[in-house]
Amino acid sequence: MKTILVTGALGQIGSELVVKLRDLYGDRHVVGTDVRSDPNSPVVSGGPFETLDVTDGERFLELGKKYQVDAVIHLAAVLSATAEAKPQFAWHLNMTGLVNGLETARQLEGQLFTPSSIAAFGPSTPKDGTPQDTIQRPNTIYGVTKVAGELLCDYYHQRFGVDTRGVRFPGLISYVTPPGGGTTDYAVDIYYQAVKEKKYTSYIAAGTKMDMMYMPDALDAIVQLMEADPARLVHRNAFNIAAMSFAPEDVAAAIKARIPEFELTYDVDPVRQRIAESWPNSIDSSCAVEEWGFRPRFDLESMTEDMLQKLAGRLVR
Secondary structure (H helix, E strand, O other): OOOEEEEOOOOOOHHHHHHHHHHHHOHHHEEEEEOOOOOOOHHHHOOOEEEOOOOOHHHHHHHHHHOOOOEEEEOOOOOHHHHHHOHHHHHHHHHHHHHHHHHHHHHHOOEEEOOEEHHHOOOOOOOOOEOOOOOOOOOOHHHHHHHHHHHHHHHHHHHHOOEEEOEEEOEEEOOOOOOOOOHHHHHHHHHHHHHHOOEEEEOOOOOOOEEEEEHHHHHHHHHHHHHOOHHHOOOOOOEEOOOEEEOHHHHHHHHHOOOOOOEEEEOOOHHHHHHHHOOOOOEOOHHHHHHHOOOOOOOHHHHHHHHHHHHHHHHOO
16 A cells, blocks of 8 residues: 655645545545645645645655655646746755655655656747657746756666656646646636636637646546556656647637637737747657556546536536
8 A cells, every 4th residue: 555745735736636546545645745734625634734845855754754655746846937937946946845855755765756747848849749759948947947857857766766757747727726827727717717707818829729638637647657567667757648739719619619608808928928839739648658558538628518517516606
C-alpha cells in the first residue's frame, strides 16, 4: 500500500487528486499539504493534512519521515501568468520546492511525480503535432522553470536512481476549483460565466488554439503513470499528453449549442496572449499512449456537456 504526500493539495489539481487518491489507497495513506489550510475543504477534513512551505527542505523531509512516505506528488508551483508578474518569486518557489521534493524522495527511496507543462515549449517549437522530443526554448519564466524541472528530474533518476515520473499538462478544465493564474484559465472561466451571466469576455484572441484536458482525464493520467511498469517508461519525466485543441470561439460554439443566448466578446490581454502564442497549437501524445496506455475519455463536446451540468448544480441555486 502506498503512502503518498501531495504538495499544493488545495490547488486546482490537488484539491481533486487528493480525494481520488484517498478513495483508491485509503484516507490515512494520502497526506495533503499546502502553505495554507482550509477547514472547509475535504482535503483538510478527509484525512491527514499538514501545512508546508515547500521551500523549507527540513520540514518537507520531516513530514516525509513522519508519515513514512514512499511517493511524493509535487504540485506546488506558481503558474504562468502570475509567474510573469513575479519572476524571481516564481523561480524560487518552483525550483527550490522541486529540489526539496526530489531530495525527500531520494532520502526515503520513493517515487516522485511532478507535472511539467506545454509552457516548456516556445516560439521555435513546431506548433502542430509537437513531438515528444523537440526543441524547447520557452520565453516565459514559468516555461523556463518547467524545462529546468524536466532536466532535474532526469538527473535525479540517472544520478541517484529516484523513480521520477511526470507529464506535460495542457490547460486543465475543472468545475471544482475556480481559475488560479494560468494562461489557459479562460477555458475554465468561460463555463462559469456562461452559467452565471450567459456571456464572457475572453482575454485570449480568436483563432488562438491551445491544447486542453478535462480534469478527470488529468487525474486518471497521474494515477496511471504512477502505477505504470517502470520498465516500459522510455521518457519517464515529461510525457506529452492532451485530449483536445481549441480556440475561444470553438468552446463558445459548444456552449452556445446548449445555452443559445450565450455571447462571447474579446478584450485581449497582451501578456497572456503573448504567452499563448508561444505555445503549441496541438501536441503529439503517442509516446504516452505507447509507454503507459494513456487514453483520454473526454472531448470538447462531452466535456462541455458535463461542465455545464455540474456547474449549474453548483452555481445556480
